[in-house]
Structures are given as C-alpha cells and as structure tokens.
Amino acid sequence: MKKLLLAAVGLSALGIAPALAADLAPRTYAKAPPPIMAPVYDWAGFYIGLNGGGASSRECYTINSVAGVAVPPNSEGCHNASGGLVGGQVGYRWQSTNWVFGLEAQGDWADLSGSNASLTAFPIPYTNQTKIDALGLFTGQVGYAWNNVLWYVKGGAAVSDNKYSSFFTGTGVIFNQTTETRWGGAVGTGIEIGFAPNWSVGFEYDHLFMGNSNVTFPTSAIAVTRSDSIRQDVDMGTVRINYRFGGPVVARY
Numbered sequence: 001m002k003k004l005l006l007a008a009v010g011l012s013a014l015g016i017a018p019a020l021a022a023d024l025a026p027r028t029y030a031k032a033p034p035p036i037m038a039p040v041y042d043w044a045g046f047y048i049g050l051n052g053g054g055a056s057s058r059e060c061y062t063i064n065s066v067a068g069v070a071v072p073p074n075s076e077g078c079h080n081a082s083g084g085l086v087g088g089q090v091g092y093r094w095q096s097t098n099w100v101f102g103l104e105a106q107g108d109w110a111d112l113s114g115s116n117a118s119l120t121a122f123p124i125p126y127t128n129q130t131k132i133d134a135l136g137l138f139t140g141q142v143g144y145a146w147n148n149v150l151w152y153v154k155g156g157a158a159v160s161d162n163k164y165s166s167f168f169t170g171t172g173v174i175f176n177q178t179t180e181t182r183w184g185g186a187v188g189t190g191i192e193i194g195f196a197p198n199w200s201v202g203f204e205y206d207h208l209f210m211g212n213s214n215v216t217f218p219t220s221a222i223a224v225t226r227s228d229s230i231r232q233d234v235d236m237g238t239v240r241i242n243y244r245f246g247g248p249v250v251a252r253y
Contacts, residue, residue: 041148041194042246044095049242051089051204056082057112057160057234059130063120064214065227074120076228081114081130089240093141100150102141108238110135117169125169128228134161135234137186137206148194150202158186158208160234164215166223176217176226184210184232192242200242208234 061076087108094101115129136159143152159181166176190204210232219225 041145042095043093043100043143043145043150043194043244045244045246046090046092047242047244048090049088049240050086051106051108051238051240052084052086053236053238054082054084055110055112055132055135055234055236056080057114057130057132057210057232059114060231061118061128062229062231063226064229065216065225067224067226073229076118076120076128077116079114079116079128079130081112081132083110083112083132085110085112085135085236085238087135089242091141095145098145100141100143100145100152102143102152104137104139104141104154106137106139108135109133118166121169126166126175127169129165129167130230131163131165132160132234133163135159135208135236137188137208139186139188148200150192150194150200151190152192153187153189154206155187156185158184158206158210158234160184160208160210160232162232164217164228164230166217173222175220175223177220178215178217180213180215182210182213182232184208190240192240198244198246200244202240202242203238204240205235205237208236210234 059081060078062073063076064073085108089104089106091102091104110132112132115127117127139154139156141152141154143150162180164178165174167174186206186208188204188206190202192200192202194200212229212231214227215230216227
C-alpha cells in the first residue's frame with residue numbers, strides 16, 4: 001500500500017513540475033549602463049578680449065649723420081622706455097584632440113618713456129628721449145590643452161609707434177624731434193585658464209625684435225638735421241581676459 005501511495009505522489013509531482021515551470025516568468029537581464037561622457041573644455045572658435053600690463057623697451061642711439069653729412073658711427077648710449085599698456089585682442093582657434101592652433105591680432109595703447117644723456121654731447125650737454133604710444137601684434141599660436149588649461153607659444157609680426165626727442169639737458173628745450181612707425185617680429189608664450197563657460201583668463205609674455213632703424217631728425221629753428229641708427233627691443237607682460245563665442249564644453253567618452 002505504501003509503495004502505491006509513493007508512486008502516486010511521484011506521478012503527481014512529475015505532472016505539476018512542468019506546469020509550475022511554465023508559470024514562472026522568463027529571466028530578465030539588466031542592460032549595461034551607457035559609458036559616462038566626461039565634459040572637456042572646448043577652445044575652438046572666435047574670441048575677443050581685453051588685456052593690460054607693462055612693458056620695457058631698450059633703446060640704443062648711434063649717430064651717423066649731421067647736417068646731411070655722414071660721420072663715423074658714434075654711440076650716444078642706451079636707455080629703457082618703460083611704462084604701462086592697455087588694449088584688446090581678437091582671434092580664432094582650432095582644436096584637434098589636445099592640440100590648439102590659432103591666429104590673433106592684438107593692439108595696445110602704451111605709455112612707455114625713458115631717456116639718457118647723450119655720450120656725444122659736446123660742447124652742450126643734451127638728452128635723448130624715447131616715447132612709445134602704441135604696440136601691435138599679429139601672431140599665430142600653437143598650444144596644448146589640459147581640459148580647461150591651455151599653454152601656448154606664439155610668433156609673428158609686431159609694430160610700434162615711436163616718438164624720439166633730443167633736448168638740452170640744462171633747459172629742457174627740444175631741438176630735434178621726429179616720429180616713426182616701426183615693424184619687427186615677435187615671439188611669446190602664455191597660459192590661459194577657462195574659469196567659466198566661454199570665459200578665460202590668461203597671463204602672457206612677449207618679446208619684440210624691432211631691430212635697427214635709421215631715423216632722421218629734421219632741421220629745426222635751432223638745430224640742423226641729424227640721423228641716428230636706433231635699435232629697439234621690447235619686453236611686455238600682460239594679463240588677459242577673453243570671451244569665446246560658442247559652446248563651453250564638448251562631450252568625450
């Protein structure tokens with residue numbers, strides 16, 4: 001009797017098991033989450049900004065002509081024309097992975113001045129003075145970005161607006177005076193930090209190779225014409241703030 005009962009229970013279990021399996025819900029698999037996209041600062045696009053800082057220009061005079069007659073070159077000495085500057089810049093940048101390339105034009109109003117007593121002042125002592133009213137840079141850039149931090153080098157053309165004067169040291173009376181716009185070359189480097197969407201602040205140093213230029217002082221009421229070869233180099237440091245047009249970040253996996 002026990003064997004018949006066990007057999008009946010076993011047959012019942014075999015019949016119920018498939019039915020229970022059929023009633024079970026199919027197993028579900030969790031979908032893997034999509035990869036997280038890290039925001040990366042985008043340096044590409046047009047930008048415009050302001051800058052301010054200081055500069056110093058090394059000026060060396062060598063007289064080579066008096067009253068239109070050539071004389072043996074004779075150094076009149078050197079001085080530094082130093083002061084502040086303020087201006088703006090506009091440019092465009094391209095970005096390829098971490099590499100950033102750009103073109104920029106910068107213009108600054110300057111107040112650089114300096115003077116020295118001429119070494120050739122005989123018999124009447126006189127002083128040569130230089131004033132620089134404006135500086136301009138037209139450069140290309142190559143940089144490398146660590147997200148919102150960009151380091152770059154730059155190079156190109158530079159221009160300066162100069163005023164040269166000679167005055168009697170004792171009285172301050174100007175007897176020779178002329179102006180000149182001079183073109184040269186520029187190299188520089190800077191670091192720029194994106195601190196908010198589309199906004200960045202930077203610090204830049206530039207050296208301007210303005211070379212030698214033969215400058216002629218015209219005849220005045222109290223002095224004859226003369227010519228000097230004037231060598232000029234400029235070192236400038238600026239703080240810059242830029243606004244870039246376009247989206248602040250791009251997505252990168």
